[in-house]
Amino acid sequence: MLFEEYSNFDYKFPDPQYLGAKHTHLAWIKSHIPKKVKTALDAFAGSQSISFLFKQMGFKTITNDFLNFNHQIGLSLIENREEKITKGDLDILFNENHNSHDFTLIEDVYTNVFFEKEDAKFLDNYRSNIQLLSNIYKQSLAFTIMNRSMTRKVTMGHFGHTQALKYANDPERVKRNRSLARPIKDIFIDLLSQYNQAVFDNNQENKSYxxxxxxxxxxxxxxxxxxxxxxxxxxxxxxxxxxxxxxTYTEYWKDKDFINGIKRYEPQKFSGFDKKKDVINSFDKLFKLSQDIPHWIISYNDRSFPIVDDLKNIISKYKDVSVEFKSYGNGRGGKGSVAGSREVLFVCKPKKQIFFNNDLNLIGNERF
Structure with a gap:
């Protein structure tokens, strides 16, 4: 097991550009993982960096995210054992699809919002060809790499603004980040080897949901x-x-409206964890459903709602919990990770069961 774990760390997780991604906290989180773990669940997987860590550690890894583009990362880098994008696959993906008349969503909606027309048409054609690849793991890699290419292409790495084309035509901005002005196909080709090299088999039946x-x-x-x-x-x-x-690109919506300047889809998917009116009940339900899982590690931030003490009280109904803090020295953006805030870990283990033996001595007991 030790040799397998060591060898798995030869594989490198491709650096994400994702608000709140935990790749900068991996060593800290790893230090709080209990011994004897065989199966681990990453419940809000996002960029999949923690799931990748679990896979490297040799765990059977179950990963989940309610957004499909994150699920595609889980399929491609966690569940996938060996499939990679080959030269033949690139020929399929980059070939002009003459039956792609149903694939014009990016050109129709996002031209002159995030992309010039040429890049938008390329994205639509590529999307129409993904389904021609031979299996879901190649398809998921195709989604994962292209989605990452889009975050490289657009300034700030996200789509909550309307400055993408303005900055792509600003020589000073391009001098600092040349990807803003590069064709998205070139960005994809640059990223391809990183993702192919991150595919490995940890000899477990990993699963992405x-x-x-x-x-x-x-x-x-x-x-x-x-x-x-x-x-x-x-x-x-x-x-x-x-x-x-x-x-939108992954789902290729046919039944959504695209609203405001950024053309966000509407209605949104229901999370239960991103609105004050829902979050406390959602946490309590999550912890109740998870009470048979012996160990939990919960990432949080001290500027979030509910406040740390209130969330600790909810957790304490189900687990014994200690709270660890890590301060941000510099603002990184997203998920409260600004200078002066603190990243929080709730480290949770089974409640001790107190009982009496025949000599009336107190004995404590807990699962590993």
Whole structure:
């Protein structure tokens, strides 16, 4: 096991450009993972950096995210054992699809919003060809790499603004980040090897899901550790506004309206964790459904709602919990990670069961 774990760390997770991604906290989080874990759940997987860590550690890894573009990362880098994008696959993806008349969504909606017409047409044609690849893992890699290419192409790496083309035509901005003015196909080709090289087999039956976590938890058994990284309510929690284009591209919506200057889809998917009116009940339901999972690690931020002490009180109904803090020295943006705020870990383990032996001595007991 030790040799396998060491060798798995030869594989490098491609650097994400995702608000609140935990790749900068991996060592800190890893230090709080209990021993004897065999199966781990990453419930709000986002960029999948924690799931990738679990996979590197040799765990059977179950990953979930309610947004499909994140699920595609899980399929391509967590569930996938060996499939990569080959030269033959590139020929399929880049070939002009003469039956692509149903694939004009990006050109119709996002030309002159995030892309010039040529890039928009390229994206539509590429999207029409993904379904021609031979299996879901190649398809998911095709989604994952192109979605990452779009965040490279657009300034600030998200789609919650309307400055993309303005900055792409600003020589000073382009001098600092030449990707703003490059064809998206070139960005994709640059990223391809990083993602292909991140595919590996940890000899486990890993699984990626695309559900609201409250729906999927009752269907999952024999999990030793659950990692919860929910949206930080009241602190940059609206991922569907920041990354709406990636979800639109993956789902290729036919039944949504596209609203306001950024052309975000409407109606949005229901999370339950990003609005004050829902979040406390959602946390309580999540913890109740997860109470048979012995260990939890919960990422949070001290500028979120509910406040740290209130969330600790909710957790304490189900687990013994300690709270760890890590301060941000510099603002990184997103999920409350600004200078002066603190990243929080709730490290949760089974409540001690106190009982008396025949000599009336108190004995404490807990699962590993």
């Amino acid at each position: 695309n559900h609201n976590i409250l729906d999927i938890i009752p269907q999952i058994d024999n999990v030793d550790l659950a990692y919860f990284d929910p949206p930080y309510c009241n602190s940059h929690a609206d991922y569907q506004s920041f990354y709406h284009l990636l979800e």
